[in-house]
Amino acid sequence: MYRARPPDGIAWVTGASSGIGREVAQELVRRGYKVAATSRRRPELDELAKRSRTLFSFPCDLTDRAATATTVSRIEKEIGPIALAFLNAGIYFIADLKVFSADVAWRTFETNIGGTINCLDPLLSAMERRGMGQIAITASLAGYGGIGGSFGYGSTKAALIYMAEALRLGYATKGITVQIVNPGFVHTAMTAENKFEMPFIMGAERAAARICQGFEKSGFEIAFPKRLALGFKAMRHLPYAMYFPAMRRMAKRA
Numbered sequence: 069m070y071r072a073r074p075p076d077g078i079a080w081v082t083g084a085s086s087g088i089g090r091e092v093a094q095e096l097v098r099r100g101y102k103v104a105a106t107s108r109r110r111p112e113l114d115e116l117a118k119r120s121r122t123l124f125s126f127p128c129d130l131t132d133r134a135a136t137a138t139t140v141s142r143i144e145k146e147i148g149p150i151a152l153a154f155l156n157a158g159i160y161f162i163a164d165l166k167v168f169s170a171d172v173a174w175r176t177f178e179t180n181i182g183g184t185i186n187c188l189d190p191l192l193s194a195m196e197r198r199g200m201g202q203i204a205i206t207a208s209l210a211g212y213g214g215i216g217g218s219f220g221y222g223s224t225k226a227a228l229i230y231m232a233e234a235l236r237l238g239y240a241t242k243g244i245t246v247q248i249v250n251p252g253f254v255h256t257a258m259t260a261e262n263k264f265e266m267p268f269i270m271g272a273e274r275a276a277a278r279i280c281q282g283f284e285k286s287g288f289e290i291a292f293p294k295r296l297a298l299g300f301k302a303m304r305h306l307p308y309a310m311y312f313p314a315m316r317r318m319a320k321r322a
């Protein structure tokens with residue numbers, strides 16, 4: 069499987085204005101990459117770019133398909149070919165456990181899935197032309213199976229896991245390596261308002277180091293922390309008659 073290296077081209081990180089993306093962008097700079105950083109908030113990206121001569125700010129709302137395509141081609145013209153892309157931008161709403169909201173579901177789908185698709189389209193074309201590239205998509209352990217209340221967020225993450233599996237199979241022969249990043253709980257703005265217990269929660273810097281190690285190995289899944297990932301994986305394989313009662317018990321304890 070192809071594994072990107074700094075001499076092959078630059079790294080593109082989405083969702084780089086805060087949390088996991090911001091830490092991964094800085095870690096990739098430390099590992100020798102030129103990094104293009106994207107999210108909507110320009111001031112945060114500009115501030116990050118001031119910290120390093122090899123990190124560049126490319127603000128963009130990834131739900132805008134045309135603007136995303138333009139951003140990818142600007143990055144490639146101005147900084148260099150993208151060898152490694154970390155498609156990490158995402159949103160999450162603290163949803164009411166019992167009330168479905170089309171607004172919450174659509175907005176989450178628009179960013180988490182729509183935004184990722186808008187990145188993949190120009191990226192895959194460019195990488196296919198060059199015959200090489202590495203793309204890692206951030207999903208979540210929440211994408212392994214239905215979690216009460218997570219009708220929006222969890223289902224976008226399940227879809228991203230599927231999409232990455234399909235792309236891994238379809239693009240390996242074209243020199244393109246696709247990976248999925250499934251974090252457990254990480255201290256970021258996204259989890260700051262959660263009122264429930266978050267087992268094994270870790271800092272964003274540690275999560276970023278774990279993710280960048282995974283880029284270097286090029287295996288399909290980068291899932292952490294290990295114990296939580298194993299627990300979620302085991303749950304996924306339970307028959308539904310056992311899965312739903314187990315999830316209800318977990319929700320009561322949280």
Ligand SMILES: NC(=O)c1ccc[n+]([C@@H]2O[C@H](COP(=O)([O-])OP(=O)(O)OC[C@H]3O[C@@H](n4cnc5c(N)ncnc54)[C@H](OP(=O)(O)O)[C@@H]3O)[C@@H](O)[C@H]2O)c1
Nearest residue numbers: 083085086087088107108109130157158208253254256258
């Ligand atoms: N924290 C966790 O426990 C956890 C666990 C599993 C998975 N994840 C996933 O990890 C990823 C990063 O989350 P985080 O925890 O680091 O949260 P975060 O700090 O809120 O980061 C989310 C990033 O996505 C960007 N973003 C949101 N909408 C965007 C849009 N339309 N266009 C461009 N950028 C957009 C945000 O920047 P702007 O607001 O500037 O656009 C921000 O940089 C997400 O995909 C999340 O689902 C997080």
